[in-house]
Amino acid sequence: MTVIEGQSACQGTSGDAENATKNSQNDEARARINVGWMTTPNDVIENLDTRVVEFSTALGKFQYSFVGYPIGGVVRSFWKYSRNEEPPLINLPDMQLQNHLWETYFSGQVSSWIDCDSKDEHLARLSEEELLKELNYVCYLGLRTIIVELKHVKSPRLASVLNRWVWTKHANFTIWVFVPTSVQTIGGELEDVWSVWADFRSQCANYCSLKLQVGIHITSDLDDEFTDKKFVDRWKAEPVGAMIIDSDAFITDPVTGVATLSQPHAVAIRGIWMNDSIRLLIRDVGSLSKHSNTLKMEYARAARNTVKDVSWIRSKAECSDYPDTNIDYTDILQAPLQPLADNLDSCVYNTFEQDPIKYQKYKEAVELALRDFGESSAHPNSVVVYVLGAGRGPLVSACYEAESAYNEKYRAKKDRLKIKMFVVEKNTNAVVTLRYMNVKAWKERARIVESDMRSLPQKSIELGLDQPDIIVSELLGSFGDNELSPECLDGVTPFLKPTTISIPQKYTSYAAPIMSLNMYQTILSTSPNFWNRGICGHGRDGPELTSRGSFLQRYPQGSDVSNLDQIYVVYLRQFCPLALPKEVFSFEHPNFENVSNDRKALIEFDIDRPADIMGFAGYFDMVLYKDVMLSILPSTYSKGMISWFPAVIPLRDLLRVSNGDKIRFLIERKSDEHGVWYEWCVERQGANGEKEQTPLQNQNGQSYYMRQ
Ligand SMILES: C[S@@+](CC[C@H](N)C(=O)[O-])C[C@H]1O[C@@H](n2cnc3c(N)ncnc32)[C@H](O)[C@@H]1O
Numbered sequence: 015m016t017v018i019e020g021q022s023a024c025q026g027t028s029g030d031a032e033n034a035t036k037n038s039q040n041d042e043a044r045a046r047i048n049v050g051w052m053t054t055p056n057d058v059i060e061n062l063d064t065r066v067v068e069f070s071t072a073l074g075k076f077q078y079s080f081v082g083y084p085i086g087g088v089v090r091s092f093w094k095y096s097r098n099e100e101p102p103l104i105n106l107p108d109m110q111l112q113n114h115l116w117e118t119y120f121s122g123q124v125s126s127w128i129d130c131d132s133k134d135e136h137l138a139r140l141s142e143e144e145l146l147k148e149l150n151y152v153c154y155l156g157l158r159t160i161i162v163e164l165k166h167v168k169s170p171r172l173a174s175v176l177n178r179w180v181w182t183k184h185a186n187f188t189i190w191v192f193v194p195t196s197v198q199t200i201g202g203e204l205e206d207v208w209s210v211w212a213d214f215r216s217q218c219a220n221y222c223s224l225k226l227q228v229g230i231h232i233t234s235d236l237d238d239e240f241t242d243k244k245f246v247d248r249w250k251a252e253p254v255g256a257m258i259i260d261s262d263a264f265i266t267d268p269v270t271g272v273a274t275l276s277q278p279h280a281v282a283i284r285g286i287w288m289n290d291s292i293r294l295l296i297r298d299v300g301s302l303s304k305h306s307n308t309l310k311m312e313y314a315r316a317a318r319n320t321v322k323d324v325s326w327i328r329s330k331a332e333c334s335d336y337p338d339t340n341i342d343y344t345d346i347l348q349a350p351l352q353p354l355a356d357n358l359d360s361c362v363y364n365t366f367e368q369d370p371i372k373y374q375k376y377k378e379a380v381e382l383a384l385r386d387f388g389e390s391s392a393h394p395n396s397v398v399v400y401v402l403g404a405g406r407g408p409l410v411s412a413c414y415e416a417e418s419a420y421n422e423k424y425r426a427k428k429d430r431l432k433i434k435m436f437v438v439e440k441n442t443n444a445v446v447t448l449r450y451m452n453v454k455a456w457k458e459r460a461r462i463v464e465s466d467m468r469s470l471p472q473k474s475i476e477l478g479l480d481q482p483d484i485i486v487s488e489l490l491g492s493f494g495d496n497e498l499s500p501e502c503l504d505g506v507t508p509f510l511k512p513t514t515i516s517i518p519q520k521y522t523s524y525a526a527p528i529m530s531l532n533m534y535q536t537i538l539s540t541s542p543n544f545w546n547r548g549i550c551g552h553g554r555d556g557p558e559l560t561s562r563g564s565f566l567q568r569y570p571q572g573s574d575v576s577n578l579d580q581i582y583v584v585y586l587r588q589f590c591p592l593a594l595p596k597e598v599f600s601f602e603h604p605n606f607e608n609v610s611n612d613r614k615a616l617i618e619f620d621i622d623r624p625a626d627i628m629g630f631a632g633y634f635d636m637v638l639y640k641d642v643m644l645s646i647l648p649s650t651y652s653k654g655m656i657s658w659f660p661a662v663i664p665l666r667d668l669l670r671v672s673n674g675d676k677i678r679f680l681i682e683r684k685s686d687e688h689g690v691w692y693e694w695c696v697e698r699q700g701a702n703g704e705k706e707q708t709p710l711q712n713q714n715g716q717s718y719y720m721r722q
Pocket residue numbers: 353354357358363366367402403404405406407408409438439440441444465466467468487488489490502
């Protein structure tokens with residue numbers, strides 16, 4: 015048997031006609047979903063450790079695409095520990111397979127007797143030493159993944175060995191740390207399996223989830239946390255790399271021989287399945303499959319069948335909210351725009367303008383406002399409309415469309431209501447487009463005013479501008495006021511009539527606590543590379559000229575802290591919301607009373623499960639006019655709208671919470687003459703009344719400052 019044959023065998027060939035038919039039906043799922051076979055003592059035949067090609071070839075025939083195999087060989091792995099004996103040496107010769115075949119088809123199992131946290135100190139010590147040998151051998155073989163099964167609820171010594179390893183070695187493999195679906199299996203009672211994993215990864219300082227992942231071992235017993243969706247959803251916030259399914263979780267029809275997973279097991283697996291890169295491993299816990307190759311094949315088929323459509327169904331559901339959104343945006347951090355401080359480019363405006371919902375809703379709102387104006391005004395044939403912050407002009411077009419729709423419905427031909435249009439924009443580049451649009455699309459009916467809207471009260475005197483009846487603007491970010499809409503619109507207020515209608519009339523931000531290890535790690539790892547160190551960050555201080563003549567953005571608080579003290583925009587996918595969003599700040603326009611835009615909110619959430627809070631998802635909704643609304647809140651989402659993804663407001667560290675805790679999110683909106691910033695922290699109150707407070711973030715706008 016050559017290695018080349020081994021490779022083709024691992025990919026699988028059908029044995030007989032019946033199998034060939036089944037295989038063809040499952041070809042597509044087979045290519046996409048990797049199912050492996052976990053080697054157990056049942057598989058041991060003579061000299062298996064030097065016959066792995068034969069072993070994997072046979073598994074390939076039964077539709078397995080990889081194999082979990084002991085790192086040191088089966089003789090060593092299934093050795094029975096005895097204080098008076100040395101464990102068998104590692105003896106899995108590399109020459110049996112070409113290197114790339116080890117990488118692709120083999121996942122290394124740590125020897126089953128290794129137990130670094132055993133109460134037997136001799137075994138614990140021996141295990142620490144021998145585990146290191148196995149980790150070294152994994153590197154030698156070039157395996158890409160290893161399987162470590164937790165044997166206890168708390169495994170500090172195992173964590174310590176792995177933690178030192180992952181942080182200090184150049185290792186090119188991923189560790190799957192397996193936890194079982196019943197905590198009793200590892201000697202626990204009241205503990206929660208998710209907490210067992212979360213404690214373990216915390217002991218590894220939450221190491222990068224490309225290299226340290228959780229595996230779920232699906233045993234025949236499922237604790238409640240694997241059947242209740244609320245608890246299961248937490249795994250969406252964790253890096254699940256693999257699942258082991260015990261053979262006794264399958265039900266086999268005695269007549270047809272067809273295997274399926276029991277309903278609760280299938281539901282749990284589907285609930286955890288985030289994407290098709292998760293690997294499945296079947297473990298024979300009886301000895302049935304030893305004698306029945308058909309059954310072996312059935313397990314692989316049934317496992318694939320269980321998950322093959324989950325990702326597709328999920329992405330279809332997501333697409334119904336964001337129909338034209340490129341899925342590549344998921345979980346990617348974006349810096350919130352600052353259209354007041356920066357000039358947006360044509361491409362960004364073009365992206366805004368693809369939104370099929372936003373401008374339609376503005377058109378409806380303007381039409382409704384025209385109707386109210388038409389009924390109440392003393393001069394009902396002319397209405398002065400200002401579009402403030404017009405960009406390339408889509409809201410101007412929406413206003414003209416609203417004018418036509420209103421006249422069509424409510425006015426006779428000779429009695430048309432005409433908009434006298436003023437278009438205000440401070441981005442001198444976008445003004446080029448506005449002038450062009452005025453000629454090409456608006457029949458030169460609009461007057462383009464290149465100006466910061468806050469100068470309008472002054473400019474109106476110089477230029478003799480009419481006072482507005484309606485002002486239309488869209489200056490909102492993912493967290494509502496974070497593009498400084500309140501400051502911009504307040505700047506216009508002295509120029510308004512007491513009757514001026516503002517579209518929008520009101521907007522409100524919301525926040526909900528979320529879990530997401532991925533988001534936390536992604537934020538931590540976004541420090542700029544050498545050449546980008548002079549690019550202006552979002553903090554209060556700008557870049558400085560260094561002695562070598564280059565520029566450098568300094569972060570007095572350190573770049574890790576600075577990364578976590580920012581607000582981001584993210585199309586969130588690998589996350590779990592822990593409560594429904596609650597209101598944070600509201601703003602109403604026109605703000606004739608000149609109410610301050612500084613705000614302070616204390617929002618309390620009840621926690622109903624153990625979790626690690628990484629921060630808050632931020633949303634907003636806005637009342638454009640009367641009942642015409644736009645919203646990015648999940649419960650009232652304006653379906654099809656693509657202009658805004660949620661905001662993410664991180665905490666500096668993951669905050670562990672328990673069922674029955676209360677958390678209080680304290681967030682302040684502060685300002686000075688140059689800009690606006692948020693400061694935030696969280697107080698956790700445990701069920702027994704004990705309190706802890708997280709550090710105050712972004713103090714004085716050090717890391718995230720919105721210039722005005
Ligand atoms: C979010 S964009 C919206 C553009 C356009 N109205 C649309 O809906 O596609 C906000 C626009 O307001 C402009 N803007 C922001 N603050 C402004 C200010 N104080 N005065 C004038 N224009 C401003 C920006 O340059 C940008 O073009």
